[in-house]
Amino acid sequence: MRQLTLPLALLAFVFGVGIGWYALIEDFTLLEAIYQAVTTLSTVGFDEVQPLDTTGRVFTIVFILVGIGLMFYTATALVETVVAGEVREMLGRRRSGRKVQRMEQHVIVCGFGRVGREIAVDLHDHGVGLVVVDQSPDALVEAEEHGFTVVQGDATEELALRAAGVERARGLVAAADSDVENTYIALTGRALNPELFIVARAGSSAAEQRMKSAGANRVVSPYQIAGRRMALAIVQPLVLDFVDVLATRGTADDKILAEIVIDETSGFAGKTISEVFGSIDGMRLLGLENTEGGMVVGPPGATNLKLGDRLMVYGEQSALEGFASSGMAI
Numbered sequence: 001m002r003q004l005t006l007p008l009a010l011l012a013f014v015f016g017v018g019i020g021w022y023a024l025i026e027d028f029t030l031l032e033a034i035y036q037a038v039t040t041l042s043t044v045g046f047d048e049v050q051p052l053d054t055t056g057r058v059f060t061i062v063f064i065l066v067g068i069g070l071m072f073y074t075a076t077a078l079v080e081t082v083v084a085g086e087v088r089e090m091l092g093r094r095r096s097g098r099k100v101q102r103m104e105q106h107v108i109v110c111g112f113g114r115v116g117r118e119i120a121v122d123l124h125d126h127g128v129g130l131v132v133v134d135q136s137p138d139a140l141v142e143a144e145e146h147g148f149t150v151v152q153g154d155a156t157e158e159l160a161l162r163a164a165g166v167e168r169a170r171g172l173v174a175a176a177d178s179d180v181e182n183t184y185i186a187l188t189g190r191a192l193n194p195e196l197f198i199v200a201r202a203g204s205s206a207a208e209q210r211m212k213s214a215g216a217n218r219v220v221s222p223y224q225i226a227g228r229r230m231a232l233a234i235v236q237p238l239v240l241d242f243v244d245v246l247a248t249r250g251t252a253d254d255k256i257l258a259e260i261v262i263d264e265t266s267g268f269a270g271k272t273i274s275e276v277f278g279s280i281d282g283m284r285l286l287g288l289e290n291t292e293g294g295m296v297v298g299p300p301g302a303t304n305l306k307l308g309d310r311l312m313v314y315g316e317q318s319a320l321e322g323f324a325s326s327g328m329a330i
Contacts, residue, residue, distance in 0.1 A: 007074040011067070011074050018067070021033075021059055021063075025059075026052065026056050037063075041068065043064075100163065100165045106131060106165065106169050107128055108130070108131050108133060108155075108161065108165075108171070108189075109131070109132050109173045110172065110173060112132050113139070113175065113176075115222055119173055119175055120132055120146065131149045131150070131151055132150045132151070133151045133152075135152065137152070140152055151164045155185045155188075156181055156185050158188055166192045171199065172186075172189045172196050172198045174186050174198065174199070174201060175201045179211075182211060183211050185200070186198050186216040190215025199219075201222065257314050261308070261310055262306065262307055264307065268305050271304070272301060273302070276305065283316065284314050285311060286298065288310070289312075290306065290309055291306065
């Protein structure tokens, strides 16, 4: 539409000049002036409303040449905008489709509203590959402006999630504005990929259990989180600042917060925490979640590590990269 603003404005200006000339100079009534301007620019060939003198005929000649030229220019710009826009959109969607086909272990963000936008930006900042799924063309244009790969469709349907590569994805975020939609997104995603890690947004506490029953591994309520953080900012602001520092990736001292999974490739299953972390400098173990979902904050060094345990560690990025090079999932 920005490309059409100038020709449309010029056409409206020339049309207004014609009406003004016929009304003020040729002494036509307003209706007669509008009729004369319309019939002249549309080239229908009707006679003048009133006979024109030499000056009026010269003005009409100029009015026709300028007006018809602007009308053709506007029509050409309109066709170019519509056709070129559709071609660009089609080629863009085709490129996105090919890109999705090459993606693995990515995250699918369903819904690019206020919450979905923040999630996508944060995932991108953490170096996580992602695909945005939304029905709104405006939301997809905004997502593409951020450099995200997009898929247009209803995330509650299998077709849209398959187009986003759900079978190869590592995670899915249901961030739609509706609890019902997020429940169906979790249900569809779990059916298509049983190993998918699903995080769903809940607008009410009543929807949390439904989403978990539908297959969501985690259910997050932005309103509860915002309320707790604001209360914590009043009661214990230093604790809140400390948590924010821990969650910030790439701080000034090059220390980050990361999650480590004990798997077969690590060789750490069956060893104690002291045996694994005792000889590593620049890394601290903050918490451990076992396979039953139990969380232990500051686990003792004598704790035996098991397959599937998830460790929350804080330390230098180089030390964590050493863990990653050993084959551990971080």
